[in-house]
Amino acid sequence: MFELNKTLTYQGLVLFWKQIKDFLITLGEIGVNFSRVVRYILNLRINISETIEQSKRFAFDSLPISLTIVGMTSIIIAMQLAPELARQGGASYTGMLSALVMVRELAAVMSGFAIISMVGSSFASEIASMAVTEQLSAMKVLRVDPIEYLIVPRFCAGVLFMPVVFIISATFGLACAGLVSNQTADLSLLNYVTSMWHGLYVRDIFIAILKSSFFGGTIALISCSCGYATRGGAKEVGLATTKAVVWSFLAIAMWDFIFASIFYL
Amino acid sequence: MTLEVKNLVKTFDKRKILNNISFKVENGETLGVIGFSGSGKSTLLKIIAGILYEDSGSIIFPKDSEVAMAFQYSALFDFLSVYENIAFPLVERKELRGKYTQEEISKIVHEKLRMVGLEGIEDKYPSELSGGMQKRVGFARAIVTNPNIILYDEPTAGLDPVTSTMIENYIVQLKKDLNAACVVVTHQLSTIKRAVDKVIMLYQGDIVFRGSVEELLSGVNPYAKQFVNASIQGPMNIAT
Ligand SMILES: Nc1ncnc2c1ncn2[C@@H]1O[C@H](COP(=O)(O)OP(=O)(O)OP(=O)(O)O)[C@@H](O)[C@H]1O
Ligand SMILES: [Mg+2]
Numbered sequence: 001m002f003e004l005n006k007t008l009t010y011q012g013l014v015l016f017w018k019q020i021k022d023f024l025i026t027l028g029e030i031g032v033n034f035s036r037v038v039r040y041i042l043n044l045r046i047n048i049s050e051t052i053e054q055s056k057r058f059a060f061d062s063l064p065i066s067l068t069i070v071g072m073t074s075i076i077i078a079m080q081l082a083p084e085l086a087r088q089g090g091a092s093y094t095g096m097l098s099a100l101v102m103v104r105e106l107a108a109v110m111s112g113f114a115i116i117s118m119v120g121s122s123f124a125s126e127i128a129s130m131a132v133t134e135q136l137s138a139m140k141v142l143r144v145d146p147i148e149y150l151i152v153p154r155f156c157a158g159v160l161f162m163p164v165v166f167i168i169s170a171t172f173g174l175a176c177a178g179l180v181s182n183q184t185a186d187l188s189l190l191n192y193v194t195s196m197w198h199g200l201y202v203r204d205i206f207i208a209i210l211k212s213s214f215f216g217g218t219i220a221l222i223s224c225s226c227g228y229a230t231r232g233g234a235k236e237v238g239l240a241t242t243k244a245v246v247w248s249f250l251a252i253a254m255w256d257f258i259f260a261s262i263f264y265l
Numbered sequence: 266m267t268l269e270v271k272n273l274v275k276t277f278d279k280r281k282i283l284n285n286i287s288f289k290v291e292n293g294e295t296l297g298v299i300g301f302s303g304s305g306k307s308t309l310l311k312i313i314a315g316i317l318y319e320d321s322g323s324i325i326f327p328k329d330s331e332v333a334m335a336f337q338y339s340a341l342f343d344f345l346s347v348y349e350n351i352a353f354p355l356v357e358r359k360e361l362r363g364k365y366t367q368e369e370i371s372k373i374v375h376e377k378l379r380m381v382g383l384e385g386i387e388d389k390y391p392s393e394l395s396g397g398m399q400k401r402v403g404f405a406r407a408i409v410t411n412p413n414i415i416l417y418d419e420p421t422a423g424l425d426p427v428t429s430t431m432i433e434n435y436i437v438q439l440k441k442d443l444n445a446a447c448v449v450v451t452h453q454l455s456t457i458k459r460a461v462d463k464v465i466m467l468y469q470g471d472i473v474f475r476g477s478v479e480e481l482l483s484g485v486n487p488y489a490k491q492f493v494n495a496s497i498q499g500p501m502n503i504a505t
Contacts, residue, residue, distance in 0.1 A: 130343075133343075137311070137314075137316040137336075138340035138406075140315070140316055141314045141333065142333075142406075142410075144357045148359075
């Protein structure tokens with residue numbers, strides 16, 4: 001006999017609808033949390049000591065991996081680019097190109113990825129495990145809003161310290177690229193630095209700082225929201241962490257696209 | 266401070282966990298809630314505490330009440346030390362921020378720790394404590410703000426008999442000192458005998474017994490009798 005609810009198409013559609021619903025619910029949760037975070041910030045209800053604590057985590061914990069990723073990427077790019085440019089008589093453009101790529105795209109996005117994997121995932125899993133062990137409930141009964149105590153400081157840390165991570169890793173990346181060009185293409189460091197100045201625009205730097213600030217805030221907000229909404233047990237804590245990472249990656253890609261469209265189109 | 270629960274209904278996944286529950290607890294009175302595992306006792310406390318929402322019905326208590334809850338599984342903040350856990354509401358709650366000096370807070374925390382017999386563990390973290398110790402720290406944290414509605418979820422489960430008695434005495438003492446309305450969820454007859462003024466028993470969403478401790482123990486009500494005698498035969502079936 002033909003049973004509609006056993007057909008593959010039907011089950012596929014059900015699954016698809018469930019995915020869409022989950023997506024919309026998550027989006028809603030992030031939106032609600034964002035509005036509550038903003039309200040606390042506007043009322044200047046920011047827990048300073050917690051914010052400092054989280055900022056340390058945000059900036060220092062992620063720095064080794066940010067520097068490694070940004071450093072490695074810029075070394076690899078310079079390794080491939082510098083000899084080629086030198087061969088085609090464009091050696092003096094190496095610095096400029098590196099600066100453009102580093103400031104406009106590479107440093108912010110790569111350190112964003114590093115921060116998602118280092119900090120975002122730990123935000124998500126720690127808040128998720130607090131949720132499933134009723135610590136968030138206990139906090140509410142003690143009349144301390146977990147949004148104010150946990151999420152606002154993490155959000156502020158992200159907004160304030162992602163630009164710092166960006167600046168440090170961009171500087172480090174440019175230095176790496178310079179050294180590699182010097183080694184692989186016999187480009188003098190002076191030449192590299194002079195050329196680099198031509199590629200460094202104040203406007204680019206400001207946009208990139210603003211962009212990293214958006215990245216940092218978004219990663220913190222998404223990671224905390226995914227953790228906050230967790231119900232269940234160990235498996236759900238894992239799922240929440242995965243979700244936080246995936247959503248943060250997507251959000252970063254989206255912001256990057258939006259920034260590029262607004263400022264460079 | 267009176268606490269009143271009126272026609273409370275709560276459903277989980279289409280299963281009625283609480284079906285039209287009503288009761289009242291006066292100031293300076295302790296209500297014991299008993300019932301099988303899974304009968305909705307913790308759910309009831311969580312709804313009163315405001316961390317779960319009822320489907321219908323109402324929870325009535327004065328607006329300025331201070332509600333406290335000692336959780337079944339302690340729910341201590343695992344990233345904070347015992348001291349910081351107990352001091353948490355005094356330090357972090359907006360209305361209390363800056364109200365106490367460091368010395369005052371330290372004095373209060375030590376007093377509460379002494380009460381539950383746990384002096385000297387201020388700097389330990391919850392993961393370094395035994396289950397019973399965590400439970401007592403949870404108890405201390407719950408009462409640190411001098412609440413007038415206190416909800417205890419199995420406060421003596423997993424404690425040795427002597428420590429249980431100590432906790433039971435404190436439940437009685439606190440009720441008097443704070444003139445609080447208390448609800449104690451428990452499986453332990455000792456706790457019911459020592460710390461409770463009246464009892465309700467939940468079964469399949471309904472209150473199947475309501476009365477004094479003497480009435481509970483008298484064996485007149487068949488549900489109460491089965492529970493007190495811990496017998497498998499009786500009106501209640503564990504399988505459901
Ligand atoms: N968040 C939830 N989602 C779905 N069902 C739930 C949830 N919380 C509790 N339940 C269900 O509600 C029922 C009552 O649970 P509750 O924790 O209130 O029981 P209890 O009386 O406290 O039991 P115990 O004595 O074992 O602590 C159980 O059957 C449980 O499966
Ligand atoms: Mg329970």
